[in-house]
Amino acid sequence: MKEIMVRAIYCEMLGYQASFSYIHAIKLAQQGSVLEKRVGYLAVSLFLNETDEFLLLLVNTVLKDLQSTNLIEVCMALTVVSQMFPKDMIPAILPVVEEKLTHPKEIIRRKAVLALYKFYLIAPNQVQHIHSKFRKxxxxxxxxxxxxxxxxxxxxxKENPESYKDLTGSMVTILRQVVGGKLPLDFNYHSVPAPWLQIQLLRILAYLGKEDQGYKFVVVSEGKLRFLT
Incomplete structure (x- = not known):
């Protein structure tokens, strides 16, 4: 079945519909070994979307895998949750995802944050109560x-800059650390320290300072962050 799923994925990539295999992908994610579950989850994430009724069959499996002691199963479940999940089923799984924000493994915490980001995009009202955990x-x-x-x-x-003015100092500090090369070398791209992260931080600072022209800043090529008032 694992090999059939790989071929079904290939068929879909070529533009041919393989809808007959969707239910088998879900079954593989539910009942297979770790490797088979991984292929099943991969197939499900490629075949289905948030509005597909097939996803309802996977909710209990995802919930069980999130509570697993196997790190790989937890990672797979969080990956699927961050890519697609029925909006109506978010309340059932949200407390478990919240718990993962304090997990000792950084990869689990990172995937949990991305899952909550997905929840915020599709149902912002359901994650309003965990803003303090976002700050952590x-x-x-x-x-x-x-x-x-x-x-x-x-x-x-972007939606409400006034409510997050107090984070300006933190964002500036992070940007200084990035420009100063304080992050691991894995974040560098062609010897440039985390360029995508620098751009994102500059966008955040632009929104924070949009209505307040009292402070301006520039990033110079020598890697120093200077401020002009």
């Missing part, structure tokens, strides 16, 4: 978790 993610010791949280803050600040 912004201050996470792992730069990957911090970077993931910026997706949420870019959206929040």
């Amino acid at each position: 993610a912004l201050c996470d010791k792992d730069p990957g978790v911090m970077t993931a949280s910026l997706h949420i803050y870019l959206q929040l600040i």
